[in-house]
Amino acid sequence: MQQGNEKTDWLYALLLYGLGFLLFWEWLRPLSIISDTGQTEIFILFTAFLFLLSYFQLPFWLSFPIKGVALVYALHAMFFPGPFFEFLWVDYFLSDFSQNVGFLFDGSFDRLSNVFRTFLFFILLWLISYLMQYWLIQTRRIFLFLLVTIVYISVIDTFTTYQADNAIIRIVIIGFVLLGLLQILRIQEQEGVIFSKGRFPVYWLMPLVVVIAFSSIFGYIAPKAEPQWPDPVPFLKKTTGDGDGEGRNGNGISKIGYGEDDSQLGGPFVMDDTPIFTAQIQDRGYWRVETKDVYTGKGWESSVQDRVIFEGSTETLFEDGVELEAFDMKMNMTGNEEFDFIVHPGQVTNIETGAEVQLLENPLTGKVFTQNLGESIVLDNYKLDYESPTFSEKMLREAPVNYPDRLANTYLQLPESLPERVGDLAEEITVEEENPYDKARAIENYFVGNGFVYETMDVAVPGDNDDYVDQFLFETQLGYCDNFSSSMTVLLRSLGIPARWVKGFTEGEFVAAAGDYREYEVTNNNAHSWVEAYFPEVGWVPFEPTRGFTNQADFVSDYSDDEATNSEAPDPAQTEEEQAQQQEQTPEEQASSGSSSVSFEWTVWYTVVLVLILLLLGYVVFKNYKKWLKRLVISRYKKRDDGKVLSEAYFRLLWLLDLHGIKRGENQTLREYAVQVDSKLQTEDMKELTRRYEENYYRGKANSDGWNEMKELWENLIKKMQS
Known part of the structure; x- marks a missing residue:
């Protein structure tokens, strides 16, 4: 019972x-x-x-x-x-x-x-x-x-x-x-x-x-009656003077989402989980819309507004030496936003609209517009083919610094009003780096610490005499993606590295998988901006300086590492890097590996499994330690026959009883306690054991003889305790 x-x-x-x-x-x-x-x-x-x-x-x-x-x-x-x-x-x-x-x-x-x-x-x-x-x-x-x-x-x-x-x-x-x-x-x-x-x-x-x-x-x-009281929210807003938000340029609070005008950045916004589109895609990455090249000190603008006929592929983002992998995807614009442009993952090679649609492209920003007979049109769905790069860090570090004039003239622009301390900070961050790629990485990592905080509400709007980037870097250090990405772009340009500001969306939330495709849902909350820097013989490389976000691009130490491994090691266990990730490596092999992609990475699932194992072990120990203690005590005293075993075994029994919740009162005699124990355990052994213990203790009988007589009662009492 x-x-x-x-x-x-x-x-x-x-x-x-x-x-x-x-x-x-x-x-x-x-x-x-x-x-x-x-x-x-x-x-x-x-x-x-x-x-x-x-x-x-x-x-x-x-x-x-x-x-x-x-x-x-x-x-x-x-x-x-x-x-x-x-x-x-x-x-x-x-x-x-x-x-x-x-x-x-x-x-x-x-x-x-x-x-x-x-x-x-x-x-x-x-x-x-x-x-x-x-x-x-x-x-x-x-x-x-x-x-x-x-x-x-x-x-x-x-x-x-x-x-x-x-x-x-x-x-x-x-x-x-x-x-x-x-x-x-x-x-x-x-x-x-x-x-x-x-x-x-x-x-x-x-x-x-x-x-x-x-x-x-x-x-x-059951049917519901209409509300009997009016909605209090409009009345409260009217009473407090809190109308609709005036956007970034006013005193109100905007909702997050994609916007056309970036000339005045800053100010707070609230989250908005309104769906925009869903995409079935084989690869995971950010969604591009456009880039902007002119930094005004308050925001970003485009120097070119012209549109040309889309020739079947977007701007060439990567040079011939970059390894590319071809993918295709399906886009469903099922959300509440109406976009008259194409959202895509990167270097597009073909777009299938399934309708009589004319595609126009801004040759500088890369934005692809959808029109029909000169009027903007919103597509419900479309398909496209694109190429995803894998960057070699060796190529990036060895990239020359002789930038083409057309890129240097466009993507090194900075306003004359930019405070000098911005350039000084860029030099200070990269003083120990020897090539543009490592300098870009140093600037990207600079925002991880140094007091910068991702914030969406307490975000300043630059005044007439304030520079947007300077204010963020030296005064507030509070902001969201626009602050981080704009600051890195300006810092790169101040070092003579061509860079541009990119707008679009993060990958979205995983919904389902179907074969090789994965479906993601993108909402207004996924609106985002990041940075691209140009490296000769490589092309435009993305960087992610925003706190809490991760760069989705693939990087390897060197392309030739894979080929050398394939030619020098015929052992199937030493094939290319992708297979090496699935093999066990010793700590020495991991330490000597030149690429982080082949080293063991501790993921959240390993931690979850480890925690579950530890919890399971802790639970097993917690549930069974009393049972193990009883077995240990029995094995320790059962075979002893010395003169002290009687007294020690009896008081060890009292200790076990107390451990199992049958506690002895402060003024309670052993006989009174024995009655309590027998009542709890539904036995008569404790009274008999206590009587024999007192008889042996007070009358001076030999303890070894007494222990042999008491042993069976003592062991039965221990076994009857509930663990």
Whole structure:
């Protein structure tokens, strides 16, 4: 009976923690809509991990460091590129942490970095997971949290673009089941009801679940009356004078998305998950729309507005020496945005529109327009062929610096008003580099640290006497992709390296896979800008300076490395780099490898597997250590026959009883305690064992003889303890 109850206690906890996590999940779902957070899945996984550890009820000395490591790993996954175990990011994290602690104590909350704010948010999730454990397991009360959750979701639904129709249904169902289950548990505890193994909570809980499910379905399908109160949002906006946003050039807040006018950059924006298009593609990468060449000090413009007939392929981005791979893709413009131009992954070789459409191209920006009889036309879908490059870092480092005049005259332009300190900073960043490629990499990596923070709301608009790049580099250091990409482009140009500003979208969100194709959905949230720099004999090479984003281009150390490996090593185990990635390598081989693509890379899945294995091992140890201790104690004393074994074995038995929850009172005699033990274990052995122990101890009988008589009783008591 007791063993059955103990097992169902774990079932109670599993059900309570599972429902509690689902309820708290509703707090995290709107984050991607109401904030600029694009990685809410990390918050969800971290919270689920906390609930899982709480369910296992690990001791504090074990659970605290595990949760701490999980928190640090989550921060690394969100903000720091590179493997977790390289620890190159630790210095920046510690310096950022110490700096922000100072801001915190000074009350300068607006100066806190995104890394530190996220750290505080993870701490908040940690505390809430503890409170959920307290409410669910200790007090058996969750009504207040349920009420606050409903109010929170209602407010979010009313004043933001988040649609909470389904969320309210989920909250009601989960909340009512939780309330009913907790009420049943409270009745059981208050009345002392004991159920046989496996019968609770199924028989009592099923009617509750059926009633809640029926009520929810009926409420969902029943006709609804029209709202009796007017929408309060327009009234509040009118009262507070907060009308529609005036865009980047005004005092309002824009929505993220692709825009035509980039002459005035800066200012805040809010996220917008409106779908734009879906694409079925074989390769993963950014989506290009156009480039711009003239930096005005406030934004970007194009020096050429002419359009010419599209000749079947876009601008040649890469020279003959670059290795290219041909792909095809299908584009479906199923979103709410109407684009009269082609969105593509790069160097396009053919476009199939499936309609009577005339394609025109801006020869400088690379933007391809769609027209019909002189009028702009929006395509619903189209197909195209394109080429994806793999860049050799050896070629890039050995590229000459004699740039063609047409490129130097166009892509080295800088306004005369650009402050001199911008060029000085570029020289300072690249002082130790010897070639343009390494200089470009140094500038790209400069934004990883040095106080720069990805920010979408607290973003300055340059004044009449301010330069957009200079303001970001030396004053605010807060901004989004436009700030980072514009700054890198200007820094490269100040070093004499041709560079241009590129607009488009990031790869989007993976939806499904079909054969060799993968489908991605791109929304307004994916609007993005990045940098391209020109290297003779290579072409235009993309760079990604924006914090939190990763360059999608492929780089290898050298093309010839693959060929040399194929010719010099006939062993199939030493073929080209792509196959070498799938083979096991010793640490020495990894260290000597010239390309990072052949070295072992620690991914998030390896970490997840490792954490799961450690949790499983910890759980097995936690669940079985008492059983192992009993076996160890029995094996230690069973074969002894010396004079001290009687006393030691008896008091070791008392220690095991205390460990298993049968505790001896401070003023309780051994005989009184023996009665308590026999009552718990449903035996008479402890009273007999205690009587014989006292007889041997006080009457002076030989301990070895007494131990031989007591051994069987002692062992039976240990085996009857429930682990």
